[in-house]
Amino acid sequence: MTTRRVLIALTGAVLVTSGLTACGGSGDSAGGAGTTINVLIGANTIYPEQQRQWFSDVSARFAKENSGSTIKFETFASANDELTRIQTSVLSGQGPDVYALGTTFTPTAYATGAFQTLSADDWTKIGGREKFVPADLGISGPDAQHEAGIPFASRPFVMAYNKDMLAAAGIDKPANSWDGLLAQAKKTTGAGKYGLAIGYADGFDPWKFVWAMSVQAGNPLVDGKTATLSDPRTMTAYKTYLGWLATDKVVDPAAVAWKNAQAVAAFGEGKAAFLPMVSASSRPALDKSSVAGKYAYALMPTIPPGATAVPAGGKPAASILSGDNLVVAKYSKHKDLALALVKQLTSADSQEAYYKLLGELPTNAEAAATLKNDPVLAPIVDSASKSVGTPFTGGWSQIQLALVNVVVQSIPDLSAGKVDDGKLNGLVRKAQADAQGALDKAK
Numbered sequence: 385m386t387t388r389r390v391l392i393a394l395t396g397a398v399l400v401t402s403g404l405t406a407c408g409g410s411g412d413s414a415g416g417a418g419t420t421i422n423v424l425i426g427a428n429t430i431y432p433e434q435q436r437q438w439f440s441d442v443s444a445r446f447a448k449e450n451s452g453s454t455i456k457f458e459t460f461a462s463a464n465d466e467l468t469r470i471q472t473s474v475l476s477g478q479g480p481d482v483y484a485l486g487t488t489f490t491p492t493a494y495a496t497g498a499f500q501t502l503s504a505d506d507w508t509k510i511g512g513r514e515k516f517v518p519a520d521l522g523i524s525g526p527d528a529q530h531e532a533g534i535p536f537a538s539r540p541f542v543m544a545y546n547k548d549m550l551a552a553a554g555i556d557k558p559a560n561s562w563d564g565l566l567a568q569a570k571k572t573t574g575a576g577k578y579g580l581a582i583g584y585a586d587g588f589d590p591w592k593f594v595w596a597m598s599v600q601a602g603n604p605l606v607d608g609k610t611a612t613l614s615d616p617r618t619m620t621a622y623k624t625y626l627g628w629l630a631t632d633k634v635v636d637p638a639a640v641a642w643k644n645a646q647a648v649a650a651f652g653e654g655k656a657a658f659l660p661m662v663s664a665s666s667r668p669a670l671d672k673s674s675v676a677g678k679y680a681y682a683l684m685p686t687i688p689p690g691a692t693a694v695p696a697g698g699k700p701a702a703s704i705l706s707g708d709n710l711v712v713a714k715y716s717k718h719k720d721l722a723l724a725l726v727k728q729l730t731s732a733d734s735q736e737a738y739y740k741l742l743g744e745l746p747t748n749a750e751a752a753a754t755l756k757n758d759p760v761l762a763p764i765v766d767s768a769s770k771s772v773g774t775p776f777t778g779g780w781s782q783i784q785l786a787l788v789n790v791v792v793q794s795i796p797d798l799s800a801g802k803v804d805d806g807k808l809n810g811l812v813r814k815a816q817a818d819a820q821g822a823l824d825k826a827k
Contacts, residue, residue, distance in 0.1 A: 415721040417452035423725070424469055425484035426708070427459035429645045430669055434741050441737070442729070450724055462587035463788065467492070467781050473713065474498045481716040482725060486588075487523045488774045488784055490533040490709045494525055495778025495826060499532045500712040500719065501525070509720070510534060510727040520747040522705050523773050533709030534726055535747035537738070540768040541592065541703040542681045544651060544659040544666060549577070558658070561687035562597060562624060565658065569634035572657035579634035581656035583647040584791060584798065589661050590625070591787035592704055597621035599772060601688035602697035606775040611783065611819035614812055617688070622808060624689040626794055630803045640799050651675065660684055663706070664764050665743035681763040683770070702770035707747065779822030786815040786822075 428435040443455045458480065460466045466489055473479030474496045485493055493499050500506065507513045513521070516535050525531030545558050553571040569579025583589055598605055601617040612618070629635040636650065648666050651659035652673030659666070661684065670679055686700035687693060694700045710729065712722045728734055735746035736754065745764065746752045755761055774780055790811045797804050 415450045415453040415718065415724070419453045419718060419721065420456050421446075421453065421482065421718055421721055421725055422456045422458065422480040423482045423484070424458050424460060424480040426466070426486070427461050428742060429461075429643060430648060430665065431742055434668075438738065438741055442734075445734075446725060446728060449728065450721065453721060455725065463489075463781070463785060464587065467785065470496070473715075477715045479713065479715075481713055481718055481722045483711050483713070484536055484708045485533070485711060487533070487705060487707050487709055489781050490523055490525075490711070491774075491776045492778050492781040493711050494530075494532045494776075498714055500714055502531050502534070506723060509723040510730060515730070515749060516747050517749050517752050519705075519768060519771075520707060523776065524709060526776050532711050534711070534730065535707065536710045536729060537708040537744035538747050538752075538768065539663040539665065539706040539708070539744065540764055540771050541661050541663055541684060541706060542764050542767050543684045544662055544670065544679050544681055546651070546654065546657050546675055546679055548678050549654075549657040553657070558682040560683070560685055561692065562685045562689045563691075564687075565660075565685050566624075566628070566632060566634065569628070569658060570632065573634045576655070578636050578656050579658060580628055581642075581647040581651040581659045582628060582635050582639050583642040583644040584629065584639055584795065585641050586643045586647075587788065589644055590791040591784050592661055593625045594618060594621045594787055594790075595704065595774070596684065596701055597624060597688050599701045600686055600694060600698050601691070602695055602699075604775070605787075605819075606777065606780070606783065606823065609823055611816055611823055613783075613786065613819050614816040619809070619812060620689050622790060622794075622812065623803060623805075626791070626798060626803045626808075630798055630801055637801070640795060649673075651679075654678075663743070664739075664745050664761060667760070668741075668743045681760065683763055683767055686770070699772055700770065701772040702767040703772075705771045705773040708744075777823065777826050779819070779824075779826035782822035783819040786818040789818075790815050 439457045446455055447453060460469055466485065470493055520535035520538050524533035543558060549572050555568050555571065559565045559568050573579045595605060598618045598621050603612050603615040603617040605612055629637065629639060647659060648662065648669055650656050652670050652675055654674050670676065683702045686702055688698060710726050712719060716722050730748055732748050732750040735748040735751035738744055739746055793811050794808065797807060
């Protein structure tokens with residue numbers, strides 16, 4: 385199914401929500417042996433074994449606390465897969481009971497009307513709204529009275545850097561502008577090592593670079609009901625991002641095929657000075673790598689390309705408001721049991737265990753407080769406070785995919801070591817049309 389057909393079906397799903405309850409059945413069956421909760425969550429490509437261990441641990445505890453009820457975990461591998469799974473379940477009125485969605489996909493899920501808008505009683509069943517870090521509730525719904533997303537993992541983005549490589553190049557600290565970072569990347573490129581480790585083929589990360597540079601320059605990408613992807617400031621963002629490999633030569637040419645896991649691995653092997661757009665989830669891997677004790681985190685640049693300060697109208701966005709939210713399907717026949725699972729997953733001890741195993745920061749306020757004095761995490765906490773939310777519109781998921789598709793379609797030229805301005809302009813115009821179409825359908 386094409387992404388356009390997915391979008392048409394998904395945005396049209398709001399009109400058939402009234403039929404979903406009938407499809408899923410009313411009432412809430414009791415838990416116990418023979419009762420299964422289905423959970424959809426993103427596949428962790430950096431720590432697949434640890435994620436499998438977490439599945440097992442969560443299932444064992446859930447069965448013990450809920451009379452033998454079981455959990456079946458399913459995973460999605462990309463943002464496109466994530467959107468398709470939402471669409472399929474919305475149209476069929478059946479599927480996972482609980483979804484762990486990226487925060488930027490929460491508006492799309494909310495717009496369908498197919499997921500539980502949390503009542504005061506629902507919040508009580510999961511332990512209370514007040515148990516969460518307030519900032520993590522920032523993209524749970526359009527306002528505090530209409531929320532579907534329950535904060536599960538916090539993932540503000542930062543940049544890791546190799547302290548030894550910077551010192552050898554005479555660099556005292558990472559730059560706070562993208563132009564400055566490029567200059568530092570050039571200084572640290574050579575002898576088989578590169579300034580930047582970037583996963584150009586990753587299904588999630590490329591759009592975040594373009595979004596950050598655009599917002600910092602004063603283009604929010606969505607202005608009310610109007611998409612602004614074709615703005616020259618966004619074109620500059622694409623040229624900057626693609627140019628690191630194609631023209632600046634500060635990225636390993638092999639990175640054209642890298643996902644985030646390969647970029648993290650390259651940095652961990654000491655082959656790159658900077659690793660931008662990573663979260664605390666990179667820490668377990670880096671602490672077991674050859675750069676253990678030799679790396680640190682810093683804010684990503686907040687000054688856009690071509691500027692020495694944030695321009696008027698720009699926002700010094702250090703990160704998107706990022707992480708995962710849990711949502712419960714309205715069609716679920718086991719809503720109370722689903723909420724019991726959400727309560728377990730967002731408890732302080734469960735969140736601490738998730739952080740230790742997979743490096744995802746807690747959204748539970750009690751668990752988050754235990755990490756506040758960790759100096760390694762200080763830049764990540766700072767990034768969280770300087771994060772900016774993406775637009776809360778049902779069309780955002782399709783806009784996000786349109787942004788990524790520009791990079792996907794640029795891979796052939798990138799592999800040849802070039803950026804064709806004419807082709808890039810055409811790709812961005814197509815992304816603009818798709819984004820505007822998504823906003824129009826989401827009205």
